Amino acid sequence: MNSSTTLFSSIKLGDQTLTNRIVMSPMTRLRADGTIPTELMATYYAQRASAGLIITECTMVSPLSNGYMNVPGIYNQEQVEGWKLVTQAVQDRGGKIFLQLWHSGRVAHPSLINGELPVAPSAIAAPGTLHTPIGKVEMETPRALETSEIPEIVEQFRQGAKNARAAGFDGVELHGAFGYLIDQFLQDVSNQRTDEYGGSIANRARFLLEVVRAVTEVWESDHLGIKLSPSNTFYGMGDRNPRETFSYIIKALNDFNLAYIHLMEASEIDLKNADVIDPVLPVFSPLYQGTIITNGGYNKQKGNEVLAQEQAQLVSYGRPYIANPDLVKRFELDTKLNEPNPKTFYGRGDDENAPVGYTDYPFLATS
Numbered sequence: 001m002n003s004s005t006t007l008f009s010s011i012k013l014g015d016q017t018l019t020n021r022i023v024m025s026p027m028t029r030l031r032a033d034g035t036i037p038t039e040l041m042a043t044y045y046a047q048r049a050s051a052g053l054i055i056t057e058c059t060m061v062s063p064l065s066n067g068y069m070n071v072p073g074i075y076n077q078e079q080v081e082g083w084k085l086v087t088q089a090v091q092d093r094g095g096k097i098f099l100q101l102w103h104s105g106r107v108a109h110p111s112l113i114n115g116e117l118p119v120a121p122s123a124i125a126a127p128g129t130l131h132t133p134i135g136k137v138e139m140e141t142p143r144a145l146e147t148s149e150i151p152e153i154v155e156q157f158r159q160g161a162k163n164a165r166a167a168g169f170d171g172v173e174l175h176g177a178f179g180y181l182i183d184q185f186l187q188d189v190s191n192q193r194t195d196e197y198g199g200s201i202a203n204r205a206r207f208l209l210e211v212v213r214a215v216t217e218v219w220e221s222d223h224l225g226i227k228l229s230p231s232n233t234f235y236g237m238g239d240r241n242p243r244e245t246f247s248y249i250i251k252a253l254n255d256f257n258l259a260y261i262h263l264m265e266a267s268e269i270d271l272k273n274a275d276v277i278d279p280v281l282p283v284f285s286p287l288y289q290g291t292i293i294t295n296g297g298y299n300k301q302k303g304n305e306v307l308a309q310e311q312a313q314l315v316s317y318g319r320p321y322i323a324n325p326d327l328v329k330r331f332e333l334d335t336k337l338n339e340p341n342p343k344t345f346y347g348r349g350d351d352e353n354a355p356v357g358y359t360d361y362p363f364l365a366t367s
Contacts, residue, residue, distance in 0.1 A: 005021075005308060007021050007331060008022075010052075011314065013053065015220075018052035018096060018314075020052040021314045022052050022303070022314075022327065023051060023293055023316035024054040025295055025316035026056060026100045026173065028057050028058055030069060030347040031070060031358060032070045032082075033082075035060065035071070036078055037079065039085055040354055040355065041072070045089065045097065046089035050093075050326065050327075050329065051321070055225075055316070056097065057071065058071060058102035058175050059074045059101060059102055060103070061157050064108075064116060065102065065104055065181070067104030067108045068112070069112070086167075088168060098170060098171040098172055098259075099160075099167070099171075100173045100174075101215075102175040102180060103156070103181040105120045105142070105184045106118050106125065106181075109130050111134045112132055119144075120142035120144060121207075123143060124189075126190075126235040127139070127236040128235055150197060154214050155214065157211045158214035161215040161218050161219050162218040165219055171223035171224060172223065173226065174215070178229055178232055185204055185205075186208060186245065187242075190236075201244065201245050202248070204245070212224065212256055224256075224259055225260040225261065225262055226258065230246040230263070230283075231265065231278060232267075232270060233273040243283065250288050251288075260293050261293070263293070265281065265297065292314070293315070293316050294306055295317075299320075303317075323337065324338050340361075343357065
């Protein structure tokens, strides 16, 4: 127990120093211009630069990794130039920002990826629907990746990290959670392969570990984090033995000097859908020797409590950061938080004025 450690304590993250332990969680907002980051996105992230660390929304590593409309990419020069607007704006305000590298895998639709079938570890469709250029549609059965194709996707993550570095980011986070491609390889509900990428836990973890090694070839490992969700049921995810599976993965990640692992607690929906691990943090934090970010419905009090208990070293906040660009200041002063508008979480809602529900949430009065 270390009662002196609070959300406002500084911390070393690899060779970088964060001014506090409040992390802005990655959140899909669907505000890119097609796949290109914009000035408005730069304003949005810069408004929140007082966070100890910002982790961006999920960002495509290739044209065929797209699961949603108006999410940004990091696979061409125009996207890199767009992201430079964001990193410069955040860093000019003293902030630190990591880019989240993402491949949607089976959570996609041909209308989003040039008419091609989504790819996945196995030809098993995810349940649910997606909003696409042709309307709201059911997800289709993906094409199982050939063994020979997997190195190309590993290379896309490596190039994405290289491009993120060129765009001025302070590091990258691999999206290994919430039913997207890395998670699809990890869990046996979506991975029923019989080659070296399926079957045993070691085989199912192979893709993730290959991506980690690839990214650390272009950036020091302490500039890399990874997000994991052992209790997620989103998009039909699950595993016959999640405790064993994720224990193996987290222990394996000890071999790398990562910036952090980002552990997601079960949501209310997860708890309704299945008998999942709850809470996540006490089960897995003893297995990891490095820095842990925890996420899952924290407020200021609960955040301080988990830091004092030394189960995690940083706490990430999602929805509070949508509506409170000055969340750090509001926590410091114990003031009321703005309420977010769910209608504008994913895009503009019914209002064509782009800033609405994005950059127009009020700051505390300074007078």
